[in-house]
Amino acid sequence: MIIKDRAIKYGNNVDTDVIIPARYLNTTDEAELASHCFEDLDENFSQKVKERKIIIAGDNFGCGSSREHAPVAIKASGVLLVIAKTFARIFFRNAINIGLPVIPCPEAAESINDGDEIEVDLDRGIIKNITLGMEFAINPVPPFIQEIISSGGYINYTKKKLKV
Amino acid sequence: MAENRKPQTMAQKILAAHCGRDYLNTGELVNAELDLVLGNDITMPLAIAEFEKIGVDGVFDKNKVVIVPDHFTPNKDIKSAQQCKYIREFSKAQEIKNYFEIGEMGIEHALLPEKGLVLPGDLVIGADSHTCTYGALGAASTGVGSTDVAVAMATGNAWFMVPESIKFIYEGNLNPWITGKDLILYTIGLIGVDGALYMSMEFTGPIIKTLSMDSRFTMCNMAIEAGGKFGIMEPDAKTEEFIKDKAARPYKLINPDPGAAYYKTYNINCSEIKPQVATPHLPSNAANAADLKDIKIDQAVIGSCTNGRIEDLEISARILKGKKVAPHIRAIIIPATQKIYLDAMEKGYIKTFIESGCVVSTPTCGPCLGGHMGILAEGERSVSTTNRNFVGRMGHPKSEVYLSGPAVAAASAIAGRIATPEEVI
Numbered sequence: 001m002i003i004k005d006r007a008i009k010y011g012n013n014v015d016t017d018v019i020i021p022a023r024y025l026n027t028t029d030e031a032e033l034a035s036h037c038f039e040d041l042d043e044n045f046s047q048k049v050k051e052r053k054i055i056i057a058g059d060n061f062g063c064g065s066s067r068e069h070a071p072v073a074i075k076a077s078g079v080l081l082v083i084a085k086t087f088a089r090i091f092f093r094n095a096i097n098i099g100l101p102v103i104p105c106p107e108a109a110e111s112i113n114d115g116d117e118i119e120v121d122l123d124r125g126i127i128k129n130i131t132l133g134m135e136f137a138i139n140p141v142p143p144f145i146q147e148i149i150s151s152g153g154y155i156n157y158t159k160k161k162l163k164v
Numbered sequence: 165m166a167e168n169r170k171p172q173t174m175a176q177k178i179l180a181a182h183c184g185r186d187y188l189n190t191g192e193l194v195n196a197e198l199d200l201v202l203g204n205d206i207t208m209p210l211a212i213a214e215f216e217k218i219g220v221d222g223v224f225d226k227n228k229v230v231i232v233p234d235h236f237t238p239n240k241d242i243k244s245a246q247q248c249k250y251i252r253e254f255s256k257a258q259e260i261k262n263y264f265e266i267g268e269m270g271i272e273h274a275l276l277p278e279k280g281l282v283l284p285g286d287l288v289i290g291a292d293s294h295t296c297t298y299g300a301l302g303a304a305s306t307g308v309g310s311t312d313v314a315v316a317m318a319t320g321n322a323w324f325m326v327p328e329s330i331k332f333i334y335e336g337n338l339n340p341w342i343t344g345k346d347l348i349l350y351t352i353g354l355i356g357v358d359g360a361l362y363m364s365m366e367f368t369g370p371i372i373k374t375l376s377m378d379s380r381f382t383m384c385n386m387a388i389e390a391g392g393k394f395g396i397m398e399p400d401a402k403t404e405e406f407i408k409d410k411a412a413r414p415y416k417l418i419n420p421d422p423g424a425a426y427y428k429t430y431n432i433n434c435s436e437i438k439p440q441v442a443t444p445h446l447p448s449n450a451a452n453a454a455d456l457k458d459i460k461i462d463q464a465v466i467g468s469c470t471n472g473r474i475e476d477l478e479i480s481a482r483i484l485k486g487k488k489v490a491p492h493i494r495a496i497i498i499p500a501t502q503k504i505y506l507d508a509m510e511k512g513y514i515k516t517f518i519e520s521g522c523v524v525s526t527p528t529c530g531p532c533l534g535g536h537m538g539i540l541a542e543g544e545r546s547v548s549t550t551n552r553n554f555v556g557r558m559g560h561p562k563s564e565v566y567l568s569g570p571a572v573a574a575a576s577a578i579a580g581r582i583a584t585p586e587e588v589i
Contacts, residue, residue, distance in 0.1 A: 013357055013358070013446060015552075015554045015555075017533070017534075017552065017554040017555065017556060017557050018554065018555055018556065021534065021556050021561075022206075022533040022534045022535055022557075023534055023535075025206045025235075025236075025533075026236060026240075026241060026243035026244045026247060027243055027247075028209050028210050028213065028247075040555050040556040040561040041555070059358055060357060060358035060361065060391060063357060063358065063391065064293065064388075064552060064554060065292075065293050065533070065552075066207065066290075066291055066292055066293040066295075066307040066308060066309055067206065067207065067309075068207065068210055068291075068309035068310040068311060069206075069210070071309075072210075086358060086361060088358070088361070088391060089361065089362050089391065089393055090293055090307050090308060090309060090388075093308060093309060093312065094308075094309035094310075094311065094312075097309060097311035097312060098309075098311060144193070144323075153311070154311050154312070154315055155214050155217050155218055155311060155314065155315070158218055158315045158318060158319065159217075159218055159219060162218070162220065162318070162319070
């Protein structure tokens with residue numbers, strides 16, 4: 001799978017309260033969640049994401065609350081992929097479980113600038129910064145995690161395992 | 165299975181005991197059997213929708229799924245009411261034994277230990293990041309998302325990476341008014357909001373032995389604010405005393421092996437720790453309350469899964485007794501469970517709070533996550549015994565939250581600014 005798009009860059013410790021504020025957690029409607037995504041961090045996000053669909057961030061992306069509404073809101077707003085230096089544990093798990101690709105890669109996250117054109121080959125494990133002409137190798141993903149992703153998320157994977 | 169058994173941390177031993185192994189290496193990925201699966205009115209609606217997609221007939225065990233509507237309850241608006249109705253109907257249809265309706269409800273992480281639902285040696289997941297609270301009982305418990313809970317409700321299992329552990333040894337003496345909150349804010353200040361990312365935080369040392377169970381819950385509760393997977397403590401006589409009338413099933417007291425390998429060890433001299441405050445907008449911004457006396461406040465909140473227990477209310481009442489909350493300051497006190505509320509009433513704390521000008525609320529997470537019962541306007545500032553001070557956490561994106569323990573929060577309510585207990589008593 002190859003994902004090619006432009007980057008929106010944020011800083012360290014982007015928490016799930018700014019990804020989707022709790023005042024909107026009285027719904028599970030994906031479109032409604034998406035309409036408030038990042039609004040307390042970047043009021044222009046909903047405009048930016050129309051043309052740039054890869055998020056780049058620093059350390060500890062997704063820290064704080066366990067709300068799965070956070071990766072759901074990001075995915076539903078059209079984001080294809082998040083690359084960060086590091087991810088908070090629960091967010092990382094939630095993102096994989098709902099099928100939002102998340103890639104920890106400190107070198108790529110450091111060097112990519114806001115607006116750069118990025119191409120990621122998930123199968124071969126390569127991040128390319130086309131704008132800057134740089135390339136980064138990504139850690140291999142263990143087989144059962146790959147199976148969760150290829151099944152379309154943890155629910156489908158579980159259905160398959162339980163044969164229901 | 166005979167395995168080359170090296171000394172293990174508490175996290176390794178508890179996980180091993182739940183996947184039929186004697187020994188686990190850190191970094192291994194394992195599928196483990198769970199003792200309890202938890203969700204609330206925010207996370208459970210998503211979890212139920214996902215659970216229903218799996219297509220199993222029912223939950224894996226009606227006694228091992230716990231559902232607590234505590235965040236936006238009593239229902240704050242129509243949408244919240246719909247979400248609560250959805251989880252209530254699911255609980256009825258699935259005959260969930262441990263569904264706690266308003267009236268017997270409490271904030272989940274205060275309620276579950278109080279009811280004896282989590283016991284030492286347990287492995288627990290909850291769709292709430294503060295599920296790590298139960299580490300105070302010597303259990304391995306951690307927050308996950310709704311999908312993990314959906315799968316766990318169907319299978320009784322979850323996958324884990326066996327974490328490395330960091331050991332925190334608390335030594336020295338405790339200064340006056342210092343509770344678990346000051347120790348954990350100091351610790352997060354020391355290591356940062358990702359200082360224990362993916363790791364188990366083992367809190368130990370002579371000072372931990374002297375702490376009440378309430379203070380221990382407070383410390384383990386905030387392990388997540390340092391990125392931790394577990395916040396965990398060795399069970400001791402106090403743990404056993406706490407659970408002896410509550411435990412309705414067998415449990416295991418699991419201790420770390422001598423010689424277990426730790427990623428890092430911190431020796432913390434508690435004699436140096438003064439009342440702590442975390443300034444906006446990260447829980448790691450630890451400062452001495454005494455250095456923040458110029459910070460004026462609009463609101464003080466005492467409650468939450470972090471600090472809504474009886475010890476917190478006792479300390480607050482001791483400071484507020486015979487005093488008045490400063491003019492124009494809203495002081496909001498939220499006992500974490502119905503039992504704590506009742507105990508506080510019997511001990512006279514509620515009378516003290518009302519006479520001093522505080523409001524006392526039914527149990528709810530409410531203002532901690534900017535839900536209801538104390539939302540901040542633009543430019544307003546609250547001192548709060550809750551656990552997060554992120555941008556917009558308690559209301560307007562341009563409001564501010566200063567995290568503290570109950571002593572500083574109560575003193576600040578009287579002073580109208582951040583204050584230490586000595587200043588007002």
